[in-house]
Amino acid sequence: xxxxxxxPIDPLxxxxxxxxGEKRCAIDLVxxxxxxQPEELASMAPGARAPVMVDTGxxxxxxxxxxxxxxxxxxxxxxxPRLLPFVAQERAEARRLWRYSEDSFADVNATLxxxxxxxxxxxxxxxxxxxxxxxxxxLKSRMTFLNGLAESRTYMAGRMLTLADLSIAxxxxxxxxxxxxxxxMTPDLKAWYSxxxxxxxxxxxxxxxxxxxxxxxxxADLDF
Amino acid sequence: xxxxxxxPIDPLxxxxxxxxGEKRCAIDLVxxxxxxQPEELASMAPGARAPVMVDTGxxxxxxxxxxxxxxxxxxxxxxxPRLLPFVAQERAEARRLWRYSEDSFADVNATLxxxxxxxxxxxxxxxxxxxxxxxxxxLKSRMTFLNGLAESRTYMAGRMLTLADLSIAxxxxxxxxxxxxxxxMTPDLKAWYSxxxxxxxxxxxxxxxxxxxxxxxxxADLDF
Numbered sequence: 001x002x003x004x005x006x007x008p009i010d011p012l013x014x015x016x017x018x019x020x021g022e023k024r025c026a027i028d029l030v031x032x033x034x035x036x037q038p039e040e041l042a043s044m045a046p047g048a049r050a051p052v053m054v055d056t057g058x059x060x061x062x063x064x065x066x067x068x069x070x071x072x073x074x075x076x077x078x079x080x081p082r083l084l085p086f087v088a089q090e091r092a093e094a095r096r097l098w099r100y101s102e103d104s105f106a107d108v109n110a111t112l113x114x115x116x117x118x119x120x121x122x123x124x125x126x127x128x129x130x131x132x133x134x135x136x137x138x139l140k141s142r143m144t145f146l147n148g149l150a151e152s153r154t155y156m157a158g159r160m161l162t163l164a165d166l167s168i169a170x171x172x173x174x175x176x177x178x179x180x181x182x183x184x185m186t187p188d189l190k191a192w193y194s195x196x197x198x199x200x201x202x203x204x205x206x207x208x209x210x211x212x213x214x215x216x217x218x219x220a221d222l223d224f
Numbered sequence: 225x226x227x228x229x230x231x232p233i234d235p236l237x238x239x240x241x242x243x244x245g246e247k248r249c250a251i252d253l254v255x256x257x258x259x260x261q262p263e264e265l266a267s268m269a270p271g272a273r274a275p276v277m278v279d280t281g282x283x284x285x286x287x288x289x290x291x292x293x294x295x296x297x298x299x300x301x302x303x304x305p306r307l308l309p310f311v312a313q314e315r316a317e318a319r320r321l322w323r324y325s326e327d328s329f330a331d332v333n334a335t336l337x338x339x340x341x342x343x344x345x346x347x348x349x350x351x352x353x354x355x356x357x358x359x360x361x362x363l364k365s366r367m368t369f370l371n372g373l374a375e376s377r378t379y380m381a382g383r384m385l386t387l388a389d390l391s392i393a394x395x396x397x398x399x400x401x402x403x404x405x406x407x408x409m410t411p412d413l414k415a416w417y418s419x420x421x422x423x424x425x426x427x428x429x430x431x432x433x434x435x436x437x438x439x440x441x442x443x444a445d446l447d448f
Binding site for chain 2: 069
């Protein structure tokens with residue numbers, strides 16, 4: 001039995017859900033607001049915050065915190081289908097781009113995504129236009145880089161689907177929920193995303209609805 | 225033959241050097257200024273920046289970019305001594321804290337460390353006092369958290385030395401080069417650091433000297 005503490009729109013939690021979906025793992029989801037992390041998590045490990053996964057089906061109970069610990073654990077515990085290639089060079093490239101995704105989208109999360117969550121989910125205040133501009137600029141710059149990869153590769157790290165694809169798609173999908181992804185700017189990235197979005201692992205993400213919000217009209221369309 | 229493109233004071237490159245040291249790997253070092261990354265690296269992988277490691281002694285040449293790809297590769301290629309525990313729960317905890325270290329010290333790197341590098345290495349300008357204050361504040365907050373771990377555990381993630389220890393020590397050592405670590409505030413963390421600092425893998429870091437700078441007086445002292 002696997003249980004995941006997550007917030008539906010969190011790109012990091014989405015990465016884990018996609019990895020679990022690809023590995024065809026049933027999962028019990030517990031929703032956690034990012035601005036109110038429960039004590040329950042901190043008691044599992046000092047300072048722990050969602051995403052946190054607990055696996056009670058393993059020989060010994062395992063609790064893992066954060067995408068790095070969770071996804072590397074899943075890869076070790078459920079090796080098929082692989083989300084990191086067998087060949088060392090391809091593995092290294094997948095891990096590089098997985099990490100690139102988390103590091104380089106962190107700026108977009110802290111600006112564009114945070115403002116949209118404040119605006120539409122928390123209904124706390126009008127978004128800060130400076131933060132929105134900074135976020136959109138950062139997002140476009142990452143998309144331009146990724147479009148170059150999508151132009152020359154089937155998947156981000158090469159020939160097979162890896163955690164790099166799942167992480168990048170998870171981030172873009174969160175921004176896309178609020179209609180903030182300028183897809184037409186990067187046609188190769190759009191074509192790649194369209195393929196990832198059509199995978200069965202993606203369906204639960206496309207069905208997500210948070211509080212009183214409505215996702216952007218094209219959000220769940222496979223032909224967007 | 226392993227070659228590492230690095231900058232001596234970069235905490236991420238230091239993490240890799242410590243991991244290589246623990247695994248008793250000879251390494252050919254190529255110094256790269258963080259503010260002038262060579263084309264050579266970008267030609268290995270799109271957008272690659274130091275630390276980059278190339279291993280030509282493997283069956284097939286492997287180039288890995290970034291701490292995550294490099295250290296996980298080293299752990300797979302040279303399993304002894306282990307830097308990630310065998311037991312799944314302990315492995316997950318080591319990876320969580322390794323990642324916590326990189327994520328939570330990123331703020332300190334961007335403020336305190338960057339200002340010191342500008343001040344003492346690049347001799348570019350007087351440090352921005354606001355950025356220094358922000359950095360010192362962030363550093364103290366991380367140290368308080370880590371002191372709590374050091375109080376109850378032999379090593380950060382539990383009973384054995386892991387990549388979490390190496391990453392945390394690598395970051396603190398970079399700030400310590402410029403004399404910026406308030407050790408007396410956190411006695412358990414200081415005692416832990418003193419043990420890590422005495423390891424043979426640490427010696428090359430303590431011998432580092434960058435350009436015209438002089439490290440803080442106690443920097444290389446094992447009894448500081």
